[in-house]
Structures are given as structure tokens and as C-alpha cells.
Amino acid sequence: MYVNPYxxxxxxxILCTVLFALANCRQTNETDTQKETKQExxxxxxxxxxxxxxxxxxxxxNEYTSIDLIFLPSSGTKKGLETIAEGLxxxxxxxxxxxxxxxxxxxxxxxxxxxxxxxxxxxxxxVDIIDLTKEQIKKIHTGEITDWNETGNTSGRIIxxxxxxxxSSKILLREYIIGDSNVTEDAIMMLSPDAMDQSIxxxxxxxxxxxxxxxxYKNLTIKPLSIDGIKPxxxxxxxxxxxxxxxxxxxxxxxxESTIMPLLIFLASDEIQARLxxxxxxxxxx
Numbered sequence: 001m002y003v004n005p006y007x008x009x010x011x012x013x014i015l016c017t018v019l020f021a022l023a024n025c026r027q028t029n030e031t032d033t034q035k036e037t038k039q040e041x042x043x044x045x046x047x048x049x050x051x052x053x054x055x056x057x058x059x060x061x062n063e064y065t066s067i068d069l070i071f072l073p074s075s076g077t078k079k080g081l082e083t084i085a086e087g088l089x090x091x092x093x094x095x096x097x098x099x100x101x102x103x104x105x106x107x108x109x110x111x112x113x114x115x116x117x118x119x120x121x122x123x124x125x126x127v128d129i130i131d132l133t134k135e136q137i138k139k140i141h142t143g144e145i146t147d148w149n150e151t152g153n154t155s156g157r158i159i160x161x162x163x164x165x166x167x168s169s170k171i172l173l174r175e176y177i178i179g180d181s182n183v184t185e186d187a188i189m190m191l192s193p194d195a196m197d198q199s200i201x202x203x204x205x206x207x208x209x210x211x212x213x214x215x216x217y218k219n220l221t222i223k224p225l226s227i228d229g230i231k232p233x234x235x236x237x238x239x240x241x242x243x244x245x246x247x248x249x250x251x252x253x254x255x256x257e258s259t260i261m262p263l264l265i266f267l268a269s270d271e272i273q274a275r276l277x278x279x280x281x282x283x284x285x286x
Contacts, residue, residue, distance in 0.1 A: 037066070041260055042089045044072040045080035046168065048193045048211060049093025049248050055217060056272065064262050074192070077251075078166045081106055084251060091252040091260050095168040098251070110257070113249035114267050117281045118212040118232035118242055119172045120224040126204050129153045131226040134177050140207060141173075143184030148205060161199050161208030162187040169209035172244045177227075197222070211246065212237075217279040237282045247284060 043053060050071060057069050075083060080092035085106050098111050121137060123129060127148060132140075139145040140158055149155040162183055163170040174180070190196040193214065200208045200222045212224055212232045224232050227244075236242035250267070252260050266272060273283045 039067045039259070040070050041067060041091065041263060042070045042072060043091055043093065044075050044083055044089045045092025045251070046077045046095035046248075047074035048168075048214065048246075049077075049095050050074045051193060052213070052217075052248065052276075053093055056267075056275075059272070060263065060266050063266065067262060069263075076164075076166055077168060081109070081251065084109065084253065087253075090256055091250045091263075094249050094251050095246050096171065097247055108254050109251055110254055111249055111251045112264060113247045113284045115249075115273065115276050115281045116237065116245050116247050116284050117214075118224075118237055119169050119244040119246050120210060120212050120215070120232045121173075121207060121227070122200050122210050122215065122220075122222040122224045124200055124202075124204055124206045125221050125223060127153070127156070127207070127223070129225065130223065131229060133228050137227065138178045138181060141178050141183050141187070142181050143186060146186075156205035159203050159206040160184055160187040161190050161196060161203070161206055163190055163196065163209055168246050169211075172246065173209060176243050212280045213276075215280075234277070234280055234282065237280075248281070249284075 043050065053069070054071060060069060061067065072083075072089060075092075077092065077094045077096055080089075080094070081098070081102060083089050084092050094111060094113075097113065098106070098109070121132070129148065129151065132151065136145065136151055140151075141160060141162075143160075145151065146158055147155060148158055160183070165171075188199070190199055190208065193210070196208050197210050197214055197218060197220055200206050200210065201220055210220075210222070210224075214220065215222060215224060226232070227242075230236055230242050232242050232244075237245065250260070250264070277283070
């Protein structure tokens with residue numbers, strides 16, 4: 001039987017197209033199946049804690065290829081406890097220990113503290129100062145001291161950058177330095193750790209709350225202050241002489257432990273703890 005060469009070529013092209021489509025469909029189905037079986041861990045909580053976890057995310061997902069970390073908007077530790085109790089996330093990053101009231105309110109939540117970081121008062125690089133007393137810090141925040149020359153340094157109107165009352169850095173500032181005193185009405189409220197760090201770095205004569213770890217892993221050009229001669233450092237974190245310390249960890253429901261166990265193992269590993277120490281954060285053994 002005679003077959004037109006042109007028709008034969010058309011037939012071959014159609015056959016190849018069909019075979020290619022079938023092969024591609026099979027590959028797509030396999031990929032979709034892999035996606036369907038990939039586990040997700042949803043995370044929220046402390047803004048500074050989430051930033052640290054995001055920094056470690058690529059290492060985690062390279063090691064645990066079948067798990068995706070999904071970050072929801074940061075809510076702070078206090079609000080985060082409500083979201084996890086309501087089952088909206090698998091875990092929250094915490095930047096402080098749960099207090100007794102919270103432990104009573106959420107008896108089915110488990111907190112694992114993994115490392116600690118120094119909460120510091122830091123100034124813009126143009127401020128010629130490396131140490132303040134607690135009394136000076138208190139008076140700066142209450143508005144009794146308004147110019148850097150009142151601390152024995154070069155002149156410049158002090159710009160106080162503040163955080164909300166429920167934030168871990170503000171809780172520590174009140175606990176160790178300013179107590180129940182009212183913060184000056186001239187203070188500028190920062191609504192996230194990133195906003196605070198950026199503002200200290202770019203606002204001349206400013207002072208604000210951040211952490212030793214953030215200054216290190218963000219490579220910030222701001223200056224952390226010694227307080228009453230005690231410098232925030234790995235040494236003073238290790239020996240306990242620096243007082244304002246944030247305990248970082250994760251909080252989750254008891255029934256979720258098997259789901260998040262890979263993340264717990266990852267964060268507690270010697271490799272990750274060594275990396276965190278390079279960023280001026282110290283392991284907490286439980």
C-alpha cells in the first residue's frame with residue numbers, strides 16, 4: 001500500500017507529540033504527588049525569633065527535604081500563645097519564658113528553650129558613647145535627659161526609639177532599668193525588630209532596644225552599650241553577669257510533638273548551636 005511521505009511525516013509528528021504529552025503528564029503527576037505528600041510546619045510568634053528561624057530555614061529544608069516551613073505574620077509571644085491554643089499554627093517562636101499565668105491558662109502547651117541572646121540598648125554610630133549607667137538610661141527614657149551632652153558626651157538631641165509594652169525587649173527594659181516609670185511622650189514607637197534596627201542605624205543621635213545577636217547576624221553598624229560597665233558579650237552571657245537576657249525557643253501543643261520533632265532536633269544540634277554562637281547567642285541546656 002502506498003503511503004504519502006508527507007502524510008507519514010505528519011503521522012510521526014503527531015505520534016511523537018502524543019508520547020511526549022503522556023510522558024510529561026506522568027512526570028507532572030509524580031511531581032504533584034510529591035507535593036501532596038510534603039509536610040508543612042506553620043510558624044508564627046516572636047518577631048525576632050521568626051527572623052532567626054527564617055535565617056536557618058534554608059539549612060533546615062536542605063536537611064529535611066520532605067518538610068516545608070511556612071511562616072505566618074509575626075504576632076509576638078503573647079499573641080502567639082493565643083494562635084497556637086486555637087490551632088492556627090503548629091508552633092510559635094518565643095523570645096521569653098511563659099509566665100505562671102500563661103502556664104496555668106495553657107496547660108497543654110510545651111515550651112522548649114534552646115538559646116539565649118543579650119537584649120541591648122544600642123545607639124547610632126554618630127553617638128560618641130560606649131557605656132551608660134542604669135540611672136542615665138532611665139532618665140533618657142523618661143525624658144529627664146534629652147541631650148547627649150548631659151551624659152558627658154558631644155551635644156545632640158536624643159531620639160528615643162521604643163517598643164510596645166508586650167514585647168520582650170520592653171519587658172526586660174522595665175524589669176531591669178526603668179521600672180513602672182512613664183516613657184517620654186517624644187519617644188518614637190517601632191512596631192517590629194527590623195524597623196527598630198533600621199531606625200537606630202539611620203537616625204542620628206538615636207537610642208533603642210535590639211539584641212547582640214541581631215547586630216551580629218544583620219551586620220549592623222550600630223553600637224551596643226555597656227551598662228554600669230558590664231559589656232554585653234558571649235563571656236558575660238556565659239557567666240551570667242549581663243542581666244538583660246532573652247530566652248529563645250519554641251512553644252507547641254503536646255499532641256504536635258511528633259510533627260515538629262525534626263525541627264527540635266535540628267535546632268538543638270551541635271552544628272546549629274555553633275552557628276548561633278558565632279552570632280553571639282548561647283546554648284541553653286534543658
